[in-house]
Amino acid sequence: MDTRRKHEKRLENLWVKAHRAIRSTSFLTNCTELKVLPAHTWVPTSVLKYVNWSKARLLQERYRLLNESYRRKTKEKEEKEINFYSQVSIFCSNFEISDSEKTELISKIKRNVKLSEKSRDLILDKKLSKLTSSQISAQHQAQFQVTNLTTMTIPENITSILKKGPNATVGGGPNNISLMASFDSMLKHLTKYLRKQRVPPLKIFHLKGKLISAHQHLSKCISNDKSRKILKTYLDNNPSLVIVLSDKEQKLVIMERTQYFCALKKEFEDDSKFEKLAENPLPSDDKKFRQMLHLVDAYTDTEFTTKNKPHFQIKSSYGQIKTHKPDFCETFPMRPIINGQRSILSNLSKNFLMEIFKKLRINNTINSSKEFWG
Numbered sequence: 001m002d003t004r005r006k007h008e009k010r011l012e013n014l015w016v017k018a019h020r021a022i023r024s025t026s027f028l029t030n031c032t033e034l035k036v037l038p039a040h041t042w043v044p045t046s047v048l049k050y051v052n053w054s055k056a057r058l059l060q061e062r063y064r065l066l067n068e069s070y071r072r073k074t075k076e077k078e079e080k081e082i083n084f085y086s087q088v089s090i091f092c093s094n095f096e097i098s099d100s101e102k103t104e105l106i107s108k109i110k111r112n113v114k115l116s117e118k119s120r121d122l123i124l125d126k127k128l129s130k131l132t133s134s135q136i137s138a139q140h141q142a143q144f145q146v147t148n149l150t151t152m153t154i155p156e157n158i159t160s161i162l163k164k165g166p167n168a169t170v171g172g173g174p175n176n177i178s179l180m181a182s183f184d185s186m187l188k189h190l191t192k193y194l195r196k197q198r199v200p201p202l203k204i205f206h207l208k209g210k211l212i213s214a215h216q217h218l219s220k221c222i223s224n225d226k227s228r229k230i231l232k233t234y235l236d237n238n239p240s241l242v243i244v245l246s247d248k249e250q251k252l253v254i255m256e257r258t259q260y261f262c263a264l265k266k267e268f269e270d271d272s273k274f275e276k277l278a279e280n281p282l283p284s285d286d287k288k289f290r291q292m293l294h295l296v297d298a299y300t301d302t303e304f305t306t307k308n309k310p311h312f313q314i315k316s317s318y319g320q321i322k323t324h325k326p327d328f329c330e331t332f333p334m335r336p337i338i339n340g341q342r343s344i345l346s347n348l349s350k351n352f353l354m355e356i357f358k359k360l361r362i363n364n365t366i367n368s369s370k371e372f373w374g
Helices: 002-034 055-094 099-116 118-142 156-162 176-196 201-218 227-237 257-268 282-294 302-308 346-359 369-373
Strands: 145-148 241-245 251-256 316-321 334-339
Touching: 002 055, 002 099, 002 118, 055 099, 099 118, 156 227, 176 201, 241 257, 241 316, 251 257, 257 316, 257 334, 302 346
Parallel strands: 145 251
Antiparallel strands: 241 251, 316 334
C-alpha cells in the first residue's frame, strides 16, 4: 500500500508540472488576445545600446518574444500531459486498476493539484489583471482631449498628434552641430574640474573616451516618426493659431493668437496681483548683480563666478487656460506662468541658493499664494 501511495504521489508531482504549463500557456494566450506585454518580453538595455529601433520596431520585437514563449510553453504543456497520461497507464497496468478506477484516480489527482496550486494560480490571475489595467491606464493617460475654439477645421492627422499630449515623443533626430558644440564645451569644463580635483591624467583620458562613445550612440537616436515635422509645418502655415495647455486637466486648447494674448494681458493687468514697471530693469539689474558677484571674489574661485554668472535676459511668461471653469470657452480664463529659466538669477538659484535650502530644516510652510500675502 505504501508503494502504491508513493507512486500516486509521483503522479501528482507530474500533474503539478503539467498544470503549471497549462496555466502558463493560458496566461500567454490571454496576453496575446488582450495585447498586453508581460515583463519577460522587455528587451535588455545591453541590446538597446547597439540598435536604432523605433517604438514600433521595439513593440514588434516584444510581440515576437511573446509568441516565441507561447510556442515554447505550448510544446512543454503537450509533452508534460503526454508524460503524465503515459505514466498513469503504466501505474494502472502494474497495480491492475480498472478503467473506472483510472478515471476516478485522474480526477482525484487533478482536484488535489488544483487545491495545492490555488494560491499560485491566483497570483497569475492578478498579474494578468494588473497588466491589463496598467495598459488601459497608460492609454487613458496618453490620450489628451483637444478642444478647438476657432472657426477653422483642424485636420484629423493634426488632432491625432495633439492627443498624444505635450510630453509625447514626436520624432526627428538630434541637431548634430548643436550637440557637438555643447559636448565640446562640457568636455572642456569637465577636464578643467577634474584637473583641479587632481584626478590622474590617465583616468581623465579614459573618462573622455567613454563619454565620446556614449555621444556616438546618442547621435544615432533617430526616429522615423514624422509627427514633429507635420505639426510644425501646419503651425507655420497657420501663424494665427496657438496651442494652449490646460491648467488642471489633460486637455489641449486650440485658440486664435489674438484671443490668447488678450486673455493673458487681462490677467497681468490685475493690479492686485501685478505691478506695471515704468522701464525695463534688465540693464541695471545685470550691472548690480555682476558687482555683487565680485564682492565675494576673495572667498570664492573663478568656478563660482562662471557657474553663477547671469544671463542677460528678463523672465518670460505664458498662460495655461483654466478648462475646469464652466465658461472657459467664452471668457478664456488664464493662469499666468512665470518662467525664470536662463534669466539673471537662474544660475545662482540653481547652483547656490537651492544647495543651501536643501541643508536647512524649514518647518514654516505655506499652502497658497493667498496665504502668503495674508
